[in-house]
Amino acid sequence: MISKIIAEDLIHKAQKEIDKAEKIVIVVHVGPDGDAMGSSLGLWHYLMTIEKEPTIIVPTAFPSFLSWMPGAENVLVYETNQHKCEEIIENTDLIFTLDFNVPSRLAKLEKAVMASKAPIILVDHHLHPGDFARVTISYPEIASTSELVFRLICRMGDFSKINLASAECIYTGMMTDTGAFTYNSNKQEIYTIISELIKIGVDKDDIYRKVFNNSSADRLRMTGYALFHKMKLYPEYQAALITLSSEELEQFNYQTGDTEGLVNMPLSVSGIVFSVFMREDTDKIKVSLRSQGTFPANKFSAENFNGGGHLNAAGGECYSSMEQAVEIFEKALPNFQKYL
Secondary structure (H helix, E strand, O other): OOOOOOOHHHHHHHHHHHHHOOEEEEEEOOOOOHHHHHHHHHHHHHHHHOOOEEEEEEOOOOOHHHOOOOOHHHOEEHHHOHHHHHHHHHOOOEEEEEOOOOHHHHHHHHHHHHHOOOOEEEEEOOOOOOOOOOEEEEOOOOOOHHHHHHHHHHHOOOHHHOOHHHHHHHHHHHHHOOOOOOOOOOOHHHHHHHHHHHHHOOOHHHHHHHHHOOOOHHHHHHHHHHHHHHEEEEHHHOEEEEEEOHHHHHHOOOOOOOOOOHHHHHHHOOOOOEEEEEEEOOOOEEEEEEEOOOOOHHHHHHHHOOOEEOOOEEEEEEOOOHHHHHHHHHHHHHHHHHHO
């Protein structure tokens, strides 16, 4: 039995908007990860089964190791197909915003979405949702947006309309946003949902292989380089840091998603409870933070890198040089020693 976490009035409101709509746009955050793609494609397949006309639009490309997901070939990338995406958004009846809490997470896609006259349904599990949707389904205590999508469909009485393709996508999102169920995944109902997805036909072992054992040789070499040459440990703070510059990324023919999961690896070192990965982007330093136990990765990110997220998994960014970003990180460590 799965508890009814989503409020009843939100279920009715979402159902009403879906029933009225024919053309539906689904958008996710910039730099889509497994949960963004899993939740959007899971919802996309469901909407197809109830004879709607859904379109998924992502601000930027998603990682190649997610391209196997059913329906991924139909996803539109705003960055490379701006005119078509804007035309679809302008003519849609309803917009779902998945896996982000504020419109700025859409990057360049934000303007088109916020200019639309279509109602918005937000489904997300991050803290502090913005006030921009007609229906806001926001539950930070839930481990993934994909799980929320599953719960929403079930609460609308449509569990039987979750086909295998939808189930595979939902499972992928749940798996990737918990590090293959190694953090933020200690609640019994997650495994009840997994059981239901397996009954539909999901092969969880095959999905794991497709996501985590699907690296290019360049990606594997970059991971080895990062761990051997760029990982720095701070034993007194039980912390680790990995940095990669744009030149280093280029050396290994970096592709979107190639550094996915790298931030988790130092946590396998005995005594390390906090890990940070910094990647140089075109105009900023992207910061990923992971932790174990009660160490607040989200608080560290919010106070130092203009970000946030969950207790054990957070993200942020820094508009400075890599050297300055590292300096910010190192200066902040003593302030968080009390959480160890």
